[in-house]
Amino acid sequence: MRQVNQVKLGEEFIKSRAHREMHDRCLWAARMRRDAVAASIPEWEEMRELASEIKLHTLSNLDFYLEQFTANAEANGIHVHWARNADEHNAIILEIFKSHGVKVVTKGKSMTMDECGMREFMAKHGIEINEADLGERIQQLDNQRPSHIVMPAIHKLRSDVADLFARKLGSDRDIDDPHYLNSVMRADMRKRYCQVDAGMSGVNFGIAETGGIVVCTNEGNADISANLPPLYVATMGLEKLIPRQSDLPLFIRLLSRSALGLDMTQYTSHYHHPRQGQEMHLIILDNGRSERLSSPDYWPVLKCIRCGACMNTCPVFRRTSGISYDAIYMGPIGIVLEPSYDLYKYARLPYSCTHCGSCGDVCPVKVPIPELVFYWRSVVVDHNDELFTHNAEETLAEPILESAGNLAKAEKVGLWALRHIPKSIAESGLNPWAEAHDDPEPPEETFRQYYNRVIKPESDKDTPKEQS
Amino acid sequence: MNQQEAKTEILARIRAGKPALHPLPDVPMYPYPGNPTEEFIRHLLNFDGRAVRFKNRQDAIAWLKTQPEMDMAKMKVYSAATDVEGNFGEDQLTDLHNAHLIDTCVAEGELGVGEMGSIWVTDRSLRHAACALLSRRLFLFLDSNDIVGGLHETYARIKLRDNQYGSFYTGPSATADIEAVHITGAQGPLSLTAMVYNVPDAPEPPQLQVNPNADHSVWQ
Numbered sequence: 001m002r003q004v005n006q007v008k009l010g011e012e013f014i015k016s017r018a019h020r021e022m023h024d025r026c027l028w029a030a031r032m033r034r035d036a037v038a039a040s041i042p043e044w045e046e047m048r049e050l051a052s053e054i055k056l057h058t059l060s061n062l063d064f065y066l067e068q069f070t071a072n073a074e075a076n077g078i079h080v081h082w083a084r085n086a087d088e089h090n091a092i093i094l095e096i097f098k099s100h101g102v103k104v105v106t107k108g109k110s111m112t113m114d115e116c117g118m119r120e121f122m123a124k125h126g127i128e129i130n131e132a133d134l135g136e137r138i139q140q141l142d143n144q145r146p147s148h149i150v151m152p153a154i155h156k157l158r159s160d161v162a163d164l165f166a167r168k169l170g171s172d173r174d175i176d177d178p179h180y181l182n183s184v185m186r187a188d189m190r191k192r193y194c195q196v197d198a199g200m201s202g203v204n205f206g207i208a209e210t211g212g213i214v215v216c217t218n219e220g221n222a223d224i225s226a227n228l229p230p231l232y233v234a235t236m237g238l239e240k241l242i243p244r245q246s247d248l249p250l251f252i253r254l255l256s257r258s259a260l261g262l263d264m265t266q267y268t269s270h271y272h273h274p275r276q277g278q279e280m281h282l283i284i285l286d287n288g289r290s291e292r293l294s295s296p297d298y299w300p301v302l303k304c305i306r307c308g309a310c311m312n313t314c315p316v317f318r319r320t321s322g323i324s325y326d327a328i329y330m331g332p333i334g335i336v337l338e339p340s341y342d343l344y345k346y347a348r349l350p351y352s353c354t355h356c357g358s359c360g361d362v363c364p365v366k367v368p369i370p371e372l373v374f375y376w377r378s379v380v381v382d383h384n385d386e387l388f389t390h391n392a393e394e395t396l397a398e399p400i401l402e403s404a405g406n407l408a409k410a411e412k413v414g415l416w417a418l419r420h421i422p423k424s425i426a427e428s429g430l431n432p433w434a435e436a437h438d439d440p441e442p443p444e445e446t447f448r449q450y451y452n453r454v455i456k457p458e459s460d461k462d463t464p465k466e467q468s
Numbered sequence: 469m470n471q472q473e474a475k476t477e478i479l480a481r482i483r484a485g486k487p488a489l490h491p492l493p494d495v496p497m498y499p500y501p502g503n504p505t506e507e508f509i510r511h512l513l514n515f516d517g518r519a520v521r522f523k524n525r526q527d528a529i530a531w532l533k534t535q536p537e538m539d540m541a542k543m544k545v546y547s548a549a550t551d552v553e554g555n556f557g558e559d560q561l562t563d564l565h566n567a568h569l570i571d572t573c574v575a576e577g578e579l580g581v582g583e584m585g586s587i588w589v590t591d592r593s594l595r596h597a598a599c600a601l602l603s604r605r606l607f608l609f610l611d612s613n614d615i616v617g618g619l620h621e622t623y624a625r626i627k628l629r630d631n632q633y634g635s636f637y638t639g640p641s642a643t644a645d646i647e648a649v650h651i652t653g654a655q656g657p658l659s660l661t662a663m664v665y666n667v668p669d670a671p672e673p674p675q676l677q678v679n680p681n682a683d684h685s686v687w688q
C-alpha cells in the first residue's frame with residue numbers, strides 16, 4: 001500500500017498562491033476570534049482544565065458510563081446498537097435501512113461515519129446519501145474528502161465552488177458570490193428534504209445520566225434531517241460520553257468558541273426520545289477506540305471533542321491544507337490519530353509538525369498533542385525498518401547532527417555563508433524559501449558563541465571542545 | 469449480526485485496558501455578568517438575530533400582527549403560540565414534509581441565555597420542530613423573566629430528559645463554509661426575531677433592533 005507523503009501533497013497546495021493565502025487568512029482569523037472570545041471569559045483556563053479532568057474521569061470509567069448511557073437511552077425509546085468496527089457499523093445501518101425500505105437520506109456532518117466509509121458503502125447498496133452541510137456537500141459533489149473537521153471545504157476558492165456547482169447543480173459558472181452559491185445549495189437541498197426517507201447525523205456529546213445525545217451545527221441541516229423523516233440514525237464514537245447534564249454547559253461553552261471563535265453554534269440540539277411516529281437508532285462505534293484506551297501513553301487522545309482549534313492554529317496545516325494529509329482526520333489531531341488506524345500508511349504524518357506547541361495551548365480539553373507527536377515518532381522509529389521513513393535530508397544531516405563538535409562547525413559555516421554569499425545567489429530560484437522570505441541580517445557571532453560568552457556558567461565551559 | 473456479542477466484547481476490552489480511575493470534579497455554576505436581557509439582545513444581534521422589546525405580551529402580539537410576514541393574504545403562517553392565529557393548520561401537516569411551504573413560523577421561546585443570545589425551544593413549544601426549521605422566517609416570544617445570565621444556570625433550569633427535542637436556537641441558520649464568508653439563511657430560517665416582553669423600560673412605539681453589519685443577502 002501507498003504511504004501518504006504529506007510534504008509532497010502539501011507542496012501541490014502551496015503552489016497556488018491564491019489558495020494558500022485565502023486558506024491561511026481564514027483559519028488564522030478563526031484563531032484570532034477564538035483568542036478574543038476566550039479572553040472575554042475570566043474562567044476560560046479553569047474551564048479547560050475541568051473539561052480535561054471530566055474527560056479523563058469518563059474515560060477511566062468508560063464501561064460504567066457506556067452501560068449507564070445505554071440503559072437510559074433504551075428506556076427513552078432509542079434503539080442502541082454496538083459496532084466493533086466499520087464493517088459492523090455499516091452492516092447495522094444497512095439492515096435498518098432495508099427493513100424500512102429507505103432509498104434517499106439526508107445527513108448532517110459526521111466524522112465518525114466518514115471514518116467508516118459509510119456513504120460509499122451505502123452507494124454500493126443503492127442508497128443515496130446526500131450530505132446536507134454546505135461544506136460537506138461541496139466535498140461530496142467534488143468526490144473529495146473534507147479538508148477540515150468543521151469547515152470541510154475551506155481549502156477551496158469561491159471560484160472552485162462556482163465551477164463545481166455549475167457542473168453538478170447547473171448554476172451560473174460566472175457568479176462566484178458565496179451568497180449566490182449558498183442559495184443554489186439551499187434550493188437544491190430543499191427539494192431533497194421533501195423526499196427523504198431517513199435522516200442521519202453524528203453526535204457531539206452523549207450524556208450518560210440522561211441517555212440523550214447532543215448535536216451542534218450552524219446551518220440547521222442536522223436538525224432538519226432529524227426532525228423531518230420518520231427514521232433518524234446517529235453514530236457516536238464511544239469516547240463521546242460525558243457523565244452528567246451539569247457537565248454539558250462547560251463543554252458547550254468551550255466548543256464553538258474554540259472552533260470558530262463564536263459564542264455558540266446556531267443549533268445546539270438535544271435528542272432524548274424519538275418523535276411520535278418516528279424511530280431513532282444510535283450506533284455506538286468502537287473501531288480501535290478501546291484499544292487506544294489501553295495504551296498508557298496514548299489514551300488521552302480520546303479526550304478530543306473534534307472542535308478543529310488545533311487545525312486553525314497549526315502553521316503546517318494552515319499552509320498545506322487538510323487535503324494534503326490524505327486522511328479522515330487532518331492537522332495536529334490527525335497526525336496523532338491516523339497512525340493508530342494504519343501505522344504504515346500514516347507513518348510520515350507525525351513528522352508534519354514544527355513543535356511550536358500551539359495546538360496544545362488552544363485545545364479546549366488539553367489533548368497533549370505535542371507529546372503524542374513524540375509518542376508516534378518513537379513508535380515509528382521502533383518500526384523503522386518496515387516503515388522506511390528516513391528521508392534523504394535526514395541521511396545527509398546525520399554526520400552533522402551526530403556530534404556536538406560537528407554541529408558547532410556547521411553553525412560557523414552557516415554564518416559565514418550568510419555574510420558572504422551574495423543575495424543574487426542566495427535568493428535565486430534555486431532557493432524557493434527566498435520567494436517569501438528575506439535572509440536575516442547576519443549576526444556578529446553564532447548563538448553558540450554568544451551563549452559561551454554571555455550565558456554559560458564558567459564551570460561547563462569545556463564542552464564541546466571546538467570553540468573559537 | 470449478534471449485537472449482544474459486540475457489546476459484551478467491547479465492554480470487556482474496556483474493562484481490561486482502562487486506566488486507573490481519575491476523580492470527577494464538580495463543575496461550578498459560573499455566572500455571566502451584566503443585565504441578562506441586555507446581554508441576550510447584544511449577543512443575539514451579533515448572530516444576526518433581530519430583537520424587539522415590549523412592555524407586555526399584548527404589545528408584542530399587536531406588533532407582530534402589523535408585520536408584513538404576517539400578511540395572511542400573501543403568507544402561509546404557522547403558529548404554535550396559543551394566542552396567535554395562523555392560516556396553516558395541523559391538517560396540512562399530516563405529512564410533515566409540507567412544512568417547507570410555510571413562510572412564517574411563530575412559537576414560544578422557553579428560556580433565553582444572556583451569555584450567547586440563545587433561545588431554548590422544545591418539541592412542546594414548537595409543536596413541530598420541522599416547521600421552525602423549514603419556515604423562512606421565525607418569530608419567537610420570550611418573557612424577559614425567563615432570560616438567564618449564564619449557560620450553567622440555564623441548564624440547571626432544564627430537564628433535558630423530559631423533552632424529545634430541545635435546542636438552543638442562536639440567530640437564523642448560518643454558514644461560513646465558502647471562504648469563511650458569513651451567510652445567514654443556510655438551510656433553515658433566513659431570519660429569527662425574538663419578541664422579548666415584560667421589559668418595563670421598552671421603548672414606545674416598539675423598535676426593531678438589528679445588527680447594522682448583518683448579512684443581507686441579495687440572493688434570497
Ligand code: SF4
Pocket residue numbers: 303304305306307308309310311332333359362363364365366367369
Ligand atoms: S485535539 Fe483538541 S483542539 Fe484538536 S480537534 Fe480535538 S479537541 Fe479540538
